Structure formats: structure tokens, C-alpha cells
Amino acid sequence: MAIILTEAEAKALLQKVLKYSKADECEINIMGEERGNLRYARNEVSTSGALTNQNLEVQSAFGQKVGVATVDEFSDEAIEKCVRRSEELAQLAPENPEYVGVLEPQTYGKSTGFFESTAAINPDFRADAVAKSLELTRAQNLTAAGFLENQKGYRAMMNSKGLFAYYPSTNINFSLTVRTPDGTGSGYVARGYSDAKKLDTAAATKIAILKSKGSVGAKALEPGKYTVILEPTAAVVLLENIFFAMDARSADEGRSFLSKPGGKTKLGEKIVDERVNIYTDPANPDLPSSPWSGDGQPINKMSMIEKGVVKNMFYSRYWAKKNNVKPVPFPTNVIMEGGTATLEEMIKSTKQGILVTKLWYIREVDPQTLLQTGLTRDGTFYIENGVIKHPIKNFRFNESPVIMLNNLETLGKSERVVSTESDRNYLIPPMKIREFTFSSLSDAV
Amino acid sequence: MLPGLAMGKVVSPEAFLQPGADVAVKKRLADAALNAAKAKGASYADVRIGRYLNQFVVTREEKVQNIVNTESYGVGVRVIANGCWGFAAVVDVNNEAQMAKAAEDAVAIAKANSKLMKEPVQLAPQKGFGEVSWKAPIKKNGFEVPIKEKVDLLLSVNDAAMKNGANYVNSVLFLVNEQKYFASTDGSYIDQDVHRIWPIFNITTIDPKSGKFETRNALSAPMGMGYDYLQANPADKVTGITTRYNMGYDMLEDATAAAKQAKEKLTAKSVEAGKYDLILDPSHLWLTIHESVGHPLELDRVLGYEANFAGTSFATLDKWKSKNFQYGSKQVNLIADKLQVGSLGAVGWDDEGVNTKKWDLVKDGVLVNYQAIRDQAHIIGEKESHGCCYADSWSSVQFQRMPNVSLAAGKTPLSVDEMIKDVKKGIYIIGDGSFSIDQQRYNFQFGGQLFYEIKDGKIVGMLKDVAYQSNTQEFWNSCVQVCDERDYRLGGSFFDGKGQPSQSSAVSHGSSTARFNGVNVINTARKI
Numbered sequence: 022m023a024i025i026l027t028e029a030e031a032k033a034l035l036q037k038v039l040k041y042s043k044a045d046e047c048e049i050n051i052m053g054e055e056r057g058n059l060r061y062a063r064n065e066v067s068t069s070g071a072l073t074n075q076n077l078e079v080q081s082a083f084g085q086k087v088g089v090a091t092v093d094e095f096s097d098e099a100i101e102k103c104v105r106r107s108e109e110l111a112q113l114a115p116e117n118p119e120y121v122g123v124l125e126p127q128t129y130g131k132s133t134g135f136f137e138s139t140a141a142i143n144p145d146f147r148a149d150a151v152a153k154s155l156e157l158t159r160a161q162n163l164t165a166a167g168f169l170e171n172q173k174g175y176r177a178m179m180n181s182k183g184l185f186a187y188y189p190s191t192n193i194n195f196s197l198t199v200r201t202p203d204g205t206g207s208g209y210v211a212r213g214y215s216d217a218k219k220l221d222t223a224a225a226t227k228i229a230i231l232k233s234k235g236s237v238g239a240k241a242l243e244p245g246k247y248t249v250i251l252e253p254t255a256a257v258v259l260l261e262n263i264f265f266a267m268d269a270r271s272a273d274e275g276r277s278f279l280s281k282p283g284g285k286t287k288l289g290e291k292i293v294d295e296r297v298n299i300y301t302d303p304a305n306p307d308l309p310s311s312p313w314s315g316d317g318q319p320i321n322k323m324s325m326i327e328k329g330v331v332k333n334m335f336y337s338r339y340w341a342k343k344n345n346v347k348p349v350p351f352p353t354n355v356i357m358e359g360g361t362a363t364l365e366e367m368i369k370s371t372k373q374g375i376l377v378t379k380l381w382y383i384r385e386v387d388p389q390t391l392l393q394t395g396l397t398r399d400g401t402f403y404i405e406n407g408v409i410k411h412p413i414k415n416f417r418f419n420e421s422p423v424i425m426l427n428n429l430e431t432l433g434k435s436e437r438v439v440s441t442e443s444d445r446n447y448l449i450p451p452m453k454i455r456e457f458t459f460s461s462l463s464d465a466v
Numbered sequence: 467m468l469p470g471l472a473m474g475k476v477v478s479p480e481a482f483l484q485p486g487a488d489v490a491v492k493k494r495l496a497d498a499a500l501n502a503a504k505a506k507g508a509s510y511a512d513v514r515i516g517r518y519l520n521q522f523v524v525t526r527e528e529k530v531q532n533i534v535n536t537e538s539y540g541v542g543v544r545v546i547a548n549g550c551w552g553f554a555a556v557v558d559v560n561n562e563a564q565m566a567k568a569a570e571d572a573v574a575i576a577k578a579n580s581k582l583m584k585e586p587v588q589l590a591p592q593k594g595f596g597e598v599s600w601k602a603p604i605k606k607n608g609f610e611v612p613i614k615e616k617v618d619l620l621l622s623v624n625d626a627a628m629k630n631g632a633n634y635v636n637s638v639l640f641l642v643n644e645q646k647y648f649a650s651t652d653g654s655y656i657d658q659d660v661h662r663i664w665p666i667f668n669i670t671t672i673d674p675k676s677g678k679f680e681t682r683n684a685l686s687a688p689m690g691m692g693y694d695y696l697q698a699n700p701a702d703k704v705t706g707i708t709t710r711y712n713m714g715y716d717m718l719e720d721a722t723a724a725a726k727q728a729k730e731k732l733t734a735k736s737v738e739a740g741k742y743d744l745i746l747d748p749s750h751l752w753l754t755i756h757e758s759v760g761h762p763l764e765l766d767r768v769l770g771y772e773a774n775f776a777g778t779s780f781a782t783l784d785k786w787k788s789k790n791f792q793y794g795s796k797q798v799n800l801i802a803d804k805l806q807v808g809s810l811g812a813v814g815w816d817d818e819g820v821n822t823k824k825w826d827l828v829k830d831g832v833l834v835n836y837q838a839i840r841d842q843a844h845i846i847g848e849k850e851s852h853g854c855c856y857a858d859s860w861s862s863v864q865f866q867r868m869p870n871v872s873l874a875a876g877k878t879p880l881s882v883d884e885m886i887k888d889v890k891k892g893i894y895i896i897g898d899g900s901f902s903i904d905q906q907r908y909n910f911q912f913g914g915q916l917f918y919e920i921k922d923g924k925i926v927g928m929l930k931d932v933a934y935q936s937n938t939q940e941f942w943n944s945c946v947q948v949c950d951e952r953d954y955r956l957g958g959s960f961f962d963g964k965g966q967p968s969q970s971s972a973v974s975h976g977s978s979t980a981r982f983n984g985v986n987v988i989n990t991a992r993k994i
Contacts (some may be wrong), residue, residue: 059579060966062771066579068863068965070542070553071571093539093558115530115617144578157862160888166773168966196966198774274634275672275679278994280866282677292994381777382902386913386933389679389871390992394911394933398777417909417935423994441775444968461989462934463909464780 022095024053025140025175028187034095035179041104043296044081044111045197047121047181050315051077054174059147062166064159069147081107085116089462105409119339121305123180124317132188135308139191139217140173146217146425147171150195154226157177158199159228163233165226167197171217178317181335188311192446193217193440197226197231198399206412207466209379210398211254213439213446217307232378232400239412241462242403248374248430249457250367250404253449255377255397259422260449262383262391264299269334273344277281278423279334288331293426295329296360301352307437308448313351323352329426359450360432367431367453368408374453376402376409380418383442391421415466416459428455479612486517486539486645489657493597495565497651499543502566504651506573510589512650512818513565515541516860519643521609521879525620526636527628533613535570546575549586552576555861557718589634590851590940592820594653600814601659602787603807604692607865608641608663611693619696623721627669632727633679637667640960642972646817654819662810662972663695664688664960665717671728678730680930682724683915685749685897686715688972689962690810704953706882706895706917706980707925711810712955726875727916734928737917742883743892744934745885750914751873752957752975753898758938759793759800760871760975762907763827764964765836769845771866777905777965780938781833789835794942797980799874800828802837804853809870809974810958811854817864820853827871831943839866858969865965872956872976876948882979885947892920893932893987898957900933911935913990931991941982949978 026034031051038049053075059070076337077100078091092103146171158165175189196211210229214220214257251259263278272279272286279287302322303312312320316338324332341348368376383395397415404410433451442446487495497511503511517539525533542555543565554571556564562855564877620637627635644660665686671680685708690693695715702714710718748752762779766772785791794800804822815821818840826834836844839855858862886894897915904910917929936944958974 057575058967058969062583062773063769065584066550066582067549067771068865069575069579070555070863071575072555074557074861114533117530118529144575148578148581155582164773169772170967196774200770200773200778204778209774275674275677276634276670276681280677280679282675284674300863349571361588374795382631382906384900386900386911386990387931387992388681390994392990392992394900394902396909397903398905415904415909417904417911419911419988419990421992421994424992461909462987463904464937465777465904465906465908 024073025173026057028402031175031177031187031375032185035185036179038077038079038100038104039179039181041101042081042181044083044108046082048080048123048178049077050176050178052174052176054172056170056172057142057144057147058170059151061151064155064165068309077103079104079107081111082120083111085118085120086111086114087117087120088114120258121338121342123182124184125182126184127317127319129186129312129319130304130321132303132309132312134188134190134215136191139171139193139215142171142217150220150222154197154222157223157226158231159365160228162202164200165197167195169195176311180317184317186313186317188313191215193220195220195222195225196439197229199229201233201237206233206237207399207464208236211439213437228307236400236412239414241414244416244459244461245460246456248371248453248455250371250374250376250451250453252378252451253436254365254441255446256452257379257438257440257449258380258383258442259393259425261443261445262385262393263422266391267334267338270340272334278358278389279331288334290331291329292331292423293326293329294429294431296432297326297329297426298358299326300324300356301354302356303353305354305356305448308354308356308446310353310396312449313401314353316351318348320350320353356448357435357450359435362431362433364433364451366434367451368404369406371453372406374404375413376404379441386419390435391423392419393421394419400418415463417461417463418458425454425457430455479555479870484902492647493649493655495559495562496647496655499565499569500649500651502569503543503573503885504546508547508573508705510546510651511569512544512648514542514857514860515647515818517645518859519609521641523616523620523639525596525617525624527624527634528621530617538859541565541568542857542863543570543572544863546587546965547573547576548580550576550580550583551587552579553863570664586982587841588844590840590849592652592851595656596653597655599657599710602661602690602812605663605694608661608693609643619717623667623717625723626718627667627725630722631671631729632669632725634671635667635669640664643797643892648817648819650819654820655900656815656819658814660813661692662688662690663692665696665715667721669721669724669728671732673732674904678732680728682728682731683897684724685710685720685915686717687957689808689956690812690974691808693895707894708916710747710896710955718856723870730928731930734930736985736991737929737932737989739987740983742987744918744985745889745894745979747896747979747980748898748955748977749957750895751977751980753901754912755871755873755977756959756973757901757903758907758910758941759827760868760973762836762938763865764864764868765842765846766836769842770835772964775966779905786833786836789832792831793828793833793939794831795945796831797948798828798831798942798945799878800871801874802827802852802869802871804869806870806974809869809956810972811974816853817857818855820851820855821936822853825852826856837866837869842866856971858971862969867964867971868962868973870974873932873948873980875951875954875978878950880947880949882949885949885979885981886920889920890922893929894918894920894925908937909935910938931988931989934987936985941985944984945980946983947981951978953978
């Protein structure tokens with residue numbers, strides 16, 4: 022049997038698994054994937070490889086007692102054994118007061134995330150794509166370190182109430198750091214696509230080369246509060262800390278940036294600038310994602326922050342039931358609406374400021390305020406009277422993305438970016454922020 | 467970097483007690499891959515057949531939230547063909563044909579990539595060891611302890627925390643067992659059994675009036691030990707302003723103290739920013755060692771192999787070659803050690819068949835060496851690898867990972883009390899908190915769990931909102947004292963991230979309490 026099952030094959034397999042079940046409720050999740058990667062550094066290939074993986078997980082429930090077992094082998098015998106084991110485990114398990122049962126059949130929106138162009142990638146494709154990048158850096162006597170990874174796979178689920186969900190997807194991520202031979206300049210670029218046809222490694226490489234050469238001769242600026250223009254790659258690693266922290270239960274319990282004194286939350290309150298709109302939409306053609314969550318809930322277009330106001334926090338099915346509200350699953354993609362300004366226009370309208378192209382090693386300092394620390398990296402530039410004057414040495418910052426989005430000046434056009442912290446893909450605009458707090462200088466290039 | 471642990475399939479706990487594939491079967495499978503690789507033109511090949519068992523028991527307050535048992539079994543084959551590396555991994559392998567296919571796929575990747583190659587891989591020679599084995603010296607296998615016993619322990623910990631003022635408590639017990647079989651064309655067939663354990667909790671207290679909350683995490687360390695780590699003897703405890711632990715951990719006692727301290731933090735004084743002398747407990751200092759010594763002395767970083775993700779290093783080859791680069795003060799001796807008993811990094815052989823060892827990185831403050839593996843040893847003029855190659859799963863390709871890196875205890879007898887007695891304006895920091903460092907490991911910022919203000923040689927009260935910033939070389943040169951070996955303890959990381967795709971490794975860092983003069987402390991309080 023192939024590793025990547027079609028919808029019909031997945032459905033037939035799941036129906037077969039379900040027939041073995043003797044539990045009150047049963048839910049089965051399956052996945053299969055093939056991955057390949059090419060890694061290079063010092064203008065040479067270093068490690069690279071391929072991975073084939075599949076898995077079938079059976080969850081059986083007797084009342085509130087739940088057991089889970091999985092198997093990598095999809096023979097009839099192995100599958101039946103797995104179902105029996107999950108049932109045995111359920112019988113032995115303590116009652117789980119947070120188990121809310123399996124879902125009724127659901128209707129899902131359409132999302133096209135599987136592209137033949139990506140699915141067909143082989144080792145030669147990867148080598149050729151990287152060769153186009155290496156030719157440019159080698160020709161200019163610059164040092165490249167990069168990573169190209171492609172993936173194709175599917176996930177499917179079925180339960181004893183008749184719910185069935187299937188989602189196939191492909192993805193290709195390319196990232197590259199170009200350094201000058203003396204180590205005084207460094208530039209970065211990252212690209213993520215579902216459709217490999219959109220990846221142009223040579224065009225991406227030219228951006229990293231430009232930043233690498235442009236960052237040579239960095240001067241030191243005094244740490245302090247500055248107006249910054251964050252390119253999307255820099256902005257996303259701060260913003261995703263807001264998305265990750267929007268869980269309703271933590272907010273209700275008083276241990277979240279969305280908590281208020283007396284057990285209340287900031288749901289429905291304005292927490293950031295009114296131009297901030299953040300939502301999920303699995304059907305977005307530039308960022309397709311699964312239209313169903315891991316437990317089978319449909320994910321449709323839904324606002325998280327609208328005109329600066331908290332519209333939705335994430336409610337697990339258990340927490341929603343306990344609070345008598347609708348469950349809100351964690352989204353499968355996140356999009357921040359952009360403005361109309363181009364990056365060039367944002368620079369042009371800046372009297373004095375700093376262009377930040379990438380941030381690095383972001384860690385939470387205080388969950389109460391979402392205060393984060395981290396550093397600029399791979400190209401930071403001083404702007405004066407609407408033009409980039411010179412590269413500057415890297416800074417450490419201590420800033421909260423909530424404070425940052427309150428100090429919003431301008432939003433540019435959203436584009437697909439890959440988070441260098443979580444590896445997730447997002448649609449995020451470049452943004453101009455006033456009074457961004459840099460706390461110390463770093464000698465790192 | 468803290469990515470999630472490489473997860474496998476979910477299994478019943480009883481499955482952990484079933485032995486994995488027999489050594490003879492593994493040898494037969496490994497030979498099939500090695501032979502296929504050679505037949506396809508590989509000049510070198512190695513095979514790792516891995517069975518990785520994980521158990522996580524997750525609770526909060528009076529509830530068991532999850533008991534996860536996972537098992538992951540598969541094979542990774544690495545080859546050199548046309549002078550280039552290639553790697554392929556396959557799940558759930560049980561016959562020779564699958565092994566041969568994986569080897570052929572790895573060779574095909576190596577050959578495709580060799581089109582891009584300018585310099586072929588150079589491997590330091592390594593003798594074969596024949597059929598050998600190594601087992602972690604654990605006293606009690608955590609996987610043999612009934613789940614009920616673990617659940618009861620965590621629920622009693624939660625109960626103690628709640629009774630002592632916690633509003634919420636989450637506790638988790640992680641257990642890991644790596645059953646690794648390595649074979650290579652050098653003639654090694656190495657069977658190893660590695661165990662790790664990490665009991666943790668997080669306690670939250672809330673002031674309902676202000677809506678402010680504070681947390682206190684466990685002062686446990688992840689260890690390369692069995693369940694015996696949870697059976698603390700009085701000799702494992704270090705008393706003082708709060709109890710800390712050595713080779714045994716009293717989770718119940720720590721949770722009781724933590725709940726009271728989390729409450730105390732709500733009303734603690736917010737720190738005044740400025741320069742302070744820092745007294746850093748081993749439960750805190752391990753992370754500073756990890757980030758500012760362990761990572762910058764990874765030779766792959768120094769050479770640029772990690773430039774696209776984890777970064778490069780300030781500790782460049784010219785500094786090492788000068789033989790006089792003052793990494794730290796004369797008190798600073800930093801040692802790499804893959805043999806340390808109870809540590810996370812201890813194994814008999816690394817994941818490319820090199821026997822493990824101990825060596826100096828910084829001696830009397832001077833940079834003297836790096837951490838290298840077989841394809842790097844020649845670059846620093848060494849004839850053999852340091853034995854620190856590791857892959858976090860059968861599905862990941864092995865590469866250079868940090869060995870245990872530790873600060874040697876001071877040679878002159880010195881206790882923590884004696885150290886504090888001489889401090890005029892200082893902060894005593896216990897436990898690890900927020901952490902961040904630049905990509906060349908110059909500028910860093912660290913938080914902690916507990917901060918105590920020192921005035922004129924005495925601890926005068928608790929502080930909060932503390933983080934310190936420094937530069938690696940400046941920081942280690944500001945080290946004026948290290949307590950003696952009586953205070954030496956291990957800390958460590960269960961999930962150290964590196965590489966693309968990112969891999970996680972576990973590593974220990976030992977030290978005694980150390981004093982650093984005149985470090986810049988910032989106040990981290992903000993309003994939103």
C-alpha cells in the first residue's frame with residue numbers, strides 16, 4: 022500500500038478499522054508523509070536526507086474512560102490488535118472528567134493545500150534548486166548556509182458517529198543565510214509555499230546577498246526607544262506569541278495576558294490599535310491549511326482580533342461546555358490584514374528609525390505582559406530622512422507585542438512568511454512601530 | 467531553543483517492558499544495509515536501529531490530564547558516496563529488503579548532492595569495536611514503576627502545593643529510554659540502553675485584587691538516571707535559603723516550598739536596575755554555561771555549519787590558535803565530559819561509533835579546545851573525534867551535539883555562606899528562567915526562579931522582575947569565586963534544539979555556586 026493514501030483509500034481503511042471496535046465510542050486518526058531535505062553550509066552540501074512515515078491512532082472510550090493505542094503497520098492483523106489494545110487501556114484507565122465524547126459528522130469548507138508540483142520533488146530537484154542559489158553566492162565569493170525541505174502527506178479521521186475528515190497537503194520551505202567572507206556582513210531570506218512552482222531560489226538568494234553586502238561596516242547606535250520598521254520575517258516571531266497565548270481557559274483562570282482582576286477577561290475589549298485585524302481562514306489560496314482541527318471540529322474563517330478588539334479566544338470542547346459557550350478550536354493558519362504601504366514608502370516616510378529584517382532567539386520574559394526578549398540579526402539598518410543611511414550593530418530588545426501593536430504607525434502589504442522560531446507559515450504585513458525598546462548592543466554579526 | 471521531544475507512536479505501558487528486537491536480528495538487518503550501501507558504491511556507511519520509549523504523566527491540581535506512552539522504532543542509514551553524505555530513514559523496519567532499500571535511497575541522495583560538492587567529506591579514522599554494549603547505570607527502571615505510583619506522586623505534589631497557597635499547579639513526569647543499535651562499515655556493532663528522567667511542576671499564585679500572577683517552577687534537574695532520582699536521601703539535599711537537590715529529588719518538599727515562595731513573590735520588591743554582584747546557584751548557572759560556553763564551543767558553529775539557524779560563534783579558530791584567549795578569569799575551568807555518571811550526555815559510544823571521553827575546553831580561563839566529531843577533527847588538527855555525535859531519533863541524521871559541559875568546582879574550600887558574607891550589593895539567583903543569547907553568543911539575558919537581595923553580606927529579602935544582561939567574555943572574566951566540590955550539582959536541558967530539521971538533545975551542566983562581580987541587572991516589569 023502507498024504511504025500517501027487517497028481520500029477513497031483512507032475512507033476504506035478507516036471503515037475497516039471501525040468495524041473492529043467494540044467500545045462505546047471510537048475515533049481513528051491516520052497520517053502518512055514523505056519528507057526530503059537538503060542542507061548546506063560553507064557553500065557545500067552538509068547533511069541531507071529523506072523520511073517515510075505513517076501512523077494510525079485508535080481512541081476507544083467506555084463512558085468517561087478513554088484509551089489510546091497506535092500502530093505503524095497497516096495490516097488487518099496489526100490494526101485489529103491496535104483496536105483491542107486501545108479498548109484494554111480504556112478499561113484500565115481512570116475516568117477522565119474532561120472527556121466530552123466524539124463529534125457528530127461535520128461539514129468542512131474547501132481548502133486546496135496539495136500540489137503535484139511539490140509532491141513530485143525528488144533528490145535531483147532539490148540539488149538543482151540549491152545549485153541555482155549556490156552559483157550566485159560562489160560567483161560573488163560569499164558564504165552560503167541554507168536549508169531546503171519538502172513534504173507531502175495527508176491526515177484523515179473517522180469516528181463511531183460517522184464523522185469523516187481528510188486533508189492532503191504539500192509544503193516546501195527554503196531558507197538561506199549569506200555571509201561575507203570576513204564575517205562582517207550577514208543577510209537572510211526564507212520562503213514557504215504549498216506549491217513548489219512558486220519557489221525561485223535564485224530570486225530569494227539575491228535578497229540575502231543584498232542584505233549581506235549591505236550590512237558590512239555596521240555602526241553602533243545607543244540602545245533606547247526607536248521607531249522601527251519590522252519586515253514580516255521580524256514581526257511574525259513577536260506576533261505569534263499573541264496567537265499562542267489566546268487560550269480562554271488560561272484567561273479565565275487569571276494567568277494570561279488576557280486576564281483581568283476579579284476573574285474577568287479582556288474578551289470584547291480593545292487591546293491594540295484599531296487597524297489590527299487578525300483572523301484564520303483555511304481557504305486562503307496563499308496560505309491553505311486544514312479546514313478541520315485535530316479533533317474533527319470545522320475551522321472556518323474567523324476573527325481573533327478585529328479592529329483591535331479581542332473577538333475570539335480558543336475554547337477546548339471541554340472548557341466551552343463547562344462555560345456554556347461555543348468551542349473555538351486553535352486555528353490551522355493565522356493571517357494579519359495588511360495596509361497599502363510598500364516597504365519603500367514606509368522607509369521614505371521615516372524621519373529617524375531602524376529597519377529590522379530579522380529577529381532571533383525570542384523568549385518570553387513575563388507571561389503577564391507577554392514581554393519578550395531577543396535580538397536583531399542578519400541585517401539591521403539606520404534610516405534618516407526617508408533613506409537607509411547605514412547598517413547598524415545588532416540590538417537586544419525587551420518588548421511586548423501587545424505594547425508594540427498599540428504603538429502602530431503604518432501597516433504594509435501582507436505576505437507569506439515562515440517563522441524562524443516555530444517554523445509555521447503566516448500571512449503578515451511589514452509594520453512601522455514607534456518607541457520600540459532596545460536594551461543593549463550585541464557584537465554578533 | 468526548546469522544540470518538542472521527538473514523539474513516536476502511542477503504546478500501552480506494558481509494551482515498554484517487552485524487549486526490543488534481539489541483537490542477532492539487529493546485526494542481520496544492519497549488515498543488509500551496510501552491504502547494500504557498499505554494493506551501490508558507498509565508501510562508508512552506518513546504520514542506527516533505534517527503539518525510543520517515552521512516557522509522560524501529565525496532571526493539574528487533582529486531575530490526571532494525560533498519560534502518554536509512545537514507542538518509535540525505525541532505522542536510519544547514513545552513507546558517504548562520491549565523497550558526499552546521504553541519509554534515509556524508514557519506520558518500522560523488519561526485513562532485509564527494507565534495509566537495503568533505505569541504504570540505496572541514502573546512496574541516491576548522496577550521489578545527487580555530489581553534483582554540488584567541491585570538497586569531499588574527510589572522516590577521522592575510527593577502529594571498529596566488534597560486538598559491544600553499554601547500559602546506563604540506573605538503580606530503578608522508571609518504566610517498570612506502575613503508572614499508579616507515578617500518578618499518586620504527582621497528585622500528592624499538587625495537593626501539597628494547593629494546601630500551601632498555590633492557585634494552580636501543573637506537574638509532569640517525563641521518562642525516556644533510548645535503545646540504540648549502531649553498526650558501521652568500520653566493524654562496530656554497538657548496543658546501548660540510555661535512560662533519562664525529568665520530574666517538573668509549575669505553580670501559579672494570583673492576587674485577585676490586582677490581577678497579578680507569579681509562578682515558581684521545580685528546582686529539579688533532568689538526569690540520566692532511573693526512578694531512583696525521585697528517592698532523595700538527606701545527603702542529596704543542600705539546605706540554605708531554600709532546599710536544592712543533587713543526585714536525588716524530593717518533589718513533595720520542593721512543591722511545598724514553591725507554593726509559599728510563589729505567594730511571597732506577589733509582594734516581593736521589584737528590583738532596582740543597576741550593577742550587582744551575582745551569586746548564581748548551580749540550578750541557575752547550568753543554563754548560562756549551556757548558552758555561553760556549550761554552544762559557542764561547538765566546532766560546527768565555529769566553522770559556519772549552523773550559520774543558517776543556530777548561528778556561528780565568537781570563539782573563532784584564531785582565538786583558539788593564539789593559545790591566550792582569556793575566555794574567563796583564572797578561576798574558570800570548563801570541562802567537556804561524556805562519561806559523567808548520572809548525566810544526560812553519558813553514553814559508551816556516540817552515534818557514529820566513537821568511544822566517549824572527557825577533555826578540557828577552557829583551562830585556567832584560556833580557550834583550549836572545542837567539541838568535534840569525525841568529519842571535523844582534521845580541521846582542528848586532531849587525529850580522532852571527541853565522540854559527541856548524536857541523533858534524536860532513528861529518523862534524524864546524526865551530527866555534532868553538545869557533550870556535558872561543566873564548570874569545575876573551586877579548588878579552595880569555600881561555602882555559599884562564606885561567599886555571600888563578602889558581597890556588599892548583590893543578588894542571589896536560584897533556578898532557571900527566561901533565556902536568550904545572540905547568534906554568535908556574545909550578548910545574553912537570563913532570568914531565574916528565585917531572587918534574593920544581598921546587602922552588606924546578608925540576604926535581606928526577596929526580589930522580583932530581575933533579569934541580567936552581559937557579554938560572554940566579560941561575564942566569565944567577572945567570575946571571582948567558585949564554591950568547592952561540596953556544592954557541585956548538575957542541571958541540564960532535556961530539549962536542547964539545533965539543526966535543520968531541528969533536533970532535540972539532552973545535556974547536563976554541572977557547577978558549584980559561583981560569584982560574578984558587577985553584572986548589569988534590568989527590571990522587567992511592564993504595563994499593558
